[in-house]
Structure formats: structure tokens, C-alpha cells
Amino acid sequence: xxxxxxxxxxxxxxxxxxxxxxxxxxxxxxxxxxxxxxxxxxxxxxxxxxxxxxxxxxxxxxxxxxxxxxxxxxxxxxxxxxxxxxxxxxxxxxxxxxxxxxxxxxxxxxxxxxxxxxxxxxxxxxxxxxxxxxxxxxxxxxxxxxxxxxxxxxxxxxxxxxxxxxxxxxxxxxxxxxxxxxxxxxxxxxxxxxxxxxxxxxxxxxxxxxxxxxxxxxxxxxxxxxxxx
Amino acid sequence: xxxxxxxxxxxxxxxxxxxxxxxxxxxxxxxxxxxxxxxxxxxxxxxxxxxxxxxxxxxxxxxxxxxxxxxxxxxxxxxxxxxxxxxxxxxxxxxxxxxxxxxxxxxxxxxxxxxxxxxxxxxxxxxxxxxxxx
Numbered sequence: 001x002x003x004x005x006x007x008x009x010x011x012x013x014x015x016x017x018x019x020x021x022x023x024x025x026x027x028x029x030x031x032x033x034x035x036x037x038x039x040x041x042x043x044x045x046x047x048x049x050x051x052x053x054x055x056x057x058x059x060x061x062x063x064x065x066x067x068x069x070x071x072x073x074x075x076x077x078x079x080x081x082x083x084x085x086x087x088x089x090x091x092x093x094x095x096x097x098x099x100x101x102x103x104x105x106x107x108x109x110x111x112x113x114x115x116x117x118x119x120x121x122x123x124x125x126x127x128x129x130x131x132x133x134x135x136x137x138x139x140x141x142x143x144x145x146x147x148x149x150x151x152x153x154x155x156x157x158x159x160x161x162x163x164x165x166x167x168x169x170x171x172x173x174x175x176x177x178x179x180x181x182x183x184x185x186x187x188x189x190x191x192x193x194x195x196x197x198x199x200x201x202x203x204x205x206x207x208x209x210x211x212x213x214x215x216x217x218x219x220x221x222x223x224x225x226x227x228x229x
Numbered sequence: 230x231x232x233x234x235x236x237x238x239x240x241x242x243x244x245x246x247x248x249x250x251x252x253x254x255x256x257x258x259x260x261x262x263x264x265x266x267x268x269x270x271x272x273x274x275x276x277x278x279x280x281x282x283x284x285x286x287x288x289x290x291x292x293x294x295x296x297x298x299x300x301x302x303x304x305x306x307x308x309x310x311x312x313x314x315x316x317x318x319x320x321x322x323x324x325x326x327x328x329x330x331x332x333x334x335x336x337x338x339x340x341x342x343x344x345x346x347x348x349x350x351x352x353x354x355x356x357x358x359x360x361x362x363x
Contacts, residue, residue, distance in 0.1 A: 092333070102333075140334040211337045229333050 079112030084137035088144040091116065092136040092216045092229070098125050100215035104142055104198060111154045119195040119202070122212045127191055129157055138229045142208070146197040151190075234284040236265065239291045241309055242282040251322070253313060254282070255304070258294050266294065270301050287312050 008027050009019045019027060034041060085091065089105045091114070103125050106115045114132055118125035202208050218224065234240070240256045249272065258266035260276055267282070268274040274297075289307040291300060304310075313319040331339065 090334070138333045140332060207338055207341060208334075210341070211334055214337065216333070226329070227333075228330055 078108070078110060079132060081108050082132060082137060084139070085114070085132065085135070086141065088142045090138045090140040090142065090212070091130075092138060093125075093130060094134045094136060096130075096134065098123075098128075100217055101125050102138075102212050102214070102216060103130075104144075104212070105137075106144065106147065106149045106152075106194075109152070109154050113154070115149060115152055117191070117194055117198065118212070119198050120191050121195060121199065122202075122209055127152065127187075127194060129154075136229055140208075140211075142198070142205075143201045144198075146201060147194060148197070149194065234286060236279065236284065237288070238293055239289045239303075241285050241287040241289065241313075242267070243285060244277070244281055245283045246281045247277075253285075253309065255289060255291070255300065255309075256282075257291065257300070268297070268300055270297070270304065285313070285318070286316070 009017045009024055011017055025031070030041075085105060087105060087107055090102050091105050093099055093101050093103060093116075101118070101123050103116045103118055103123070106117060106127075109115055109129065111129075112132070113129040114135065115127065116125065116130045117127045120126050199209075202212070236256060236259065238256060238258065242254055242256060244250055244252045244254060252269060252272065254267045254269045254272070254277070256265045257268045257274065260266055263280075264276050264278055265282070266274065267277045287307070287309055289303045289309060291303045295303065314323065
């Protein structure tokens with residue numbers, strides 16, 4: 001840090017400064033600036049502001065004044081990732097449909113959620129988003145060098161917006177039958193490509209595939225606060 | 230019923246309570262009825278209550294309150310570390326430490342190994358049983 005600047009006019013006691021007004025004028029060298037500028041202070045011409053466009057008076061004024069909410073310029077930062085969770089870590093999912101499953105962590109998305117995959121062939125967990133709070137990070141790491149996850153982001157996982165269907169009686173019942181949505185083949189192919197690269201590295205470590213295929217559960221005598229994950 | 234492990238100068242003990250839990254120390258002097266002066270190669274010499282010490286079978290040959298160099302030399306000569314790690318008590322503690330440090334993946338591999346071993350044992354047992362039956 002730069003050393004504290006020397007003040008020209010220290011405050012002796014609150015409200016009383018050391019140097020008088022005229023002495024300060026001399027100390028600051030304002031006389032020299034004036035002399036350099038021919039007896040006057042240097043002066044900038046004010047920039048001419050563009051003439052305001054004539055606005056039409058509004059047709060409607062509300063009966064009571066509506067309060068404008070205060071402006072908020074706060075930008076939320078992405079969730080801080082726990083130090084134990086790095087790309088390639090094996091995570092244990094703690095709640096939801098896949099509770100107890102051991103999955104491979106791929107990357108953190110911009111929303112803060114973790115992108116995770118089973119791989120699907122091993123334990124049925126597809127490319128999925130998972131919240132950091134519902135996850136235990138183990139110390140087992142997998143090499144992710146052959147896996148490309150650049151294309152996945154939160155938009156990829158957004159719900160598909162369907163076109164509005166007609167509301168006729170016949171169409172109503174028919175619509176209900178066709179409710180089952182199947183995954184678009186594009187997503188299935190994405191899953192396959194990511195998993196293919198991942199499975200190659202998984203096979204190099206003995207028993208890792210079986211490990212990922214098994215669910216985690218607490219057995220008798222296991223104390224979570226004493227367990228090393 | 231007589232006592233076998235005595236509190237004496239040179240007796241190696243295991244600390245079973247407090248900041249130095251699990252450390253092997255040597256009794257270098259007795260202060261009074263309850264306390265001993267205790268020393269170890271990687272610790273500052275200090276007093277400890279006998280209640281915090283569990284006496285072991287190991288004893289080294291030292292005079293009252295030796296300096297650190299002499300103490301370390303005596304411990305090397307008696308091979309305290311080796312004797313401790315070979316003793317069943319020492320081995321138990323090492324196994325406990327290793328089990329506590331197991332990773333989730335390690336525990337899984339351990340489970341698979343146990344199942345495999347049990348399978349092999351059961352096969353041999355079945356063979357032996359068949360021989361008896363015949």
C-alpha cells in the first residue's frame with residue numbers, strides 16, 4: 001500500500017485546522033496557477049448537452065402516485081464449489097430418485113449446479129444436474145482428459161415448451177394418451193459420446209465400475225462424522 | 230495375580246488421554262504418588278498423571294532424567310519402535326488406524342475381498358465335509 005499522504009492542513013482539534021485560509025491559498029500554489037494562466041484560473045467550456053427531445057404529455061395519469069421500487073444492481077455469484085469437489089470426483093448423491101448412487105462429477109454449470117453422469121450404462125444416472133448441498137464428495141478421482149463437456153449448460157436442461165393443443169373433446173383425450181415424452185435422440189447420443197470416453201478411463205482402474213454400480217448405504221457401526229469419504 | 234508391569238525409570242507407556250493420545254512415551258522420573266516425568270523423541274519433556282498412561286511390556290535402560298540425545302540412543306538400542314510394532318497390542322493399533330483412514334472406495338474393495346475370501350473358505354469346507362460324508 002502507498003504510504004499515507006502528508007496533509008497540508010492537519011486538524012488540530014475537531015473543527016480547528018492549523019493553517020488559515022489565506023495561508024492555504026499560498027500553500028496550494030493557486031497564485032502560481034493563476035500567474036501561469038494570465039491572471040485567471042484555467043477554465044473549461046461546458047460541453048453543450050444535446051437539446052432534450054420534446055416529450056408528449058402522457059394521456060393517462062394514475063389516481064395515486066405509484067411508488068417506484070429502488071434499483072438493485074446486485075449480481076449473484078455462482079455458488080462456491082467445495083474444495084473436495086473437482087472435475088472427475090466420484091460423488092454420492094444423497095436425495096432424490098438416485099439417492100445413494102455414486103456418480104462422476106463433470107463440471108459446475110453457470111447456475112451453480114453440478115453436471116453429473118452415472119455413467120448411464122453403469123448405474124442408470126444420465127447426464128443430470130445436481131445441487132452441491134445434496135452430495136458427498138469422495139476422495140476418489142477419475143481422469144476426465146478424454147471427455148468433452150463444453151456444449152452442456154443450463155439451457156440444455158431447460159424444459160421443452162410445447163405448442164398449445166386444440167381444446168376439442170376428442171383432442172383432449174387423445175392428448176392425454178400421447179403424454180409420454182421420449183428423449184430426443186440427440187440427447188441420447190450426447191449421453192453415449194460422453195460415457196464412451198469416460199468408460200475407457202474407468203476400465204483402467206480395477207473394481208471402479210462395480211463401485212459406481214453399487215449404491216452407498218450406512219451399515220451398522222458406521223459413524224458418518226468419523227468416516228473418511 | 231502379582232503385577233508384571235512396574236512404573237520404573239525406563240518403562241515405556243502409551244498415552245491414553247489428552248493432547249498426546251496414542252503417543253509412546255518413556256517414564257524418565259517419578260514426581261510424586263500420582264505423576265511422572267515423561268519424555269519422547271518428538272515431544273517436550275513434561276509431567277503426566279499415571280492415570281493418563283497405559284504401561285507396556287517394553288523397558289529401556291536409562292538413568293534418571295537423561296538428556297534427549299541419550300534417550301534417543303537408548304531407545305534405538307532397545308529397538309522400542311520395532312518391538313512395539315511387532316507386539317500384538319501395537320499391531321492392533323496400527324490396524325485400527327488403517328481402518329479409520331479407509332476411503333469409501335477402499336471400503337468397497339474391502340467388502341469384495343471379504344466376500345471372495347469367504348467364498349474360498351466355504352468351498353474348502355464343503356470339500357472336507359464331502360470327504361467325511363463318504
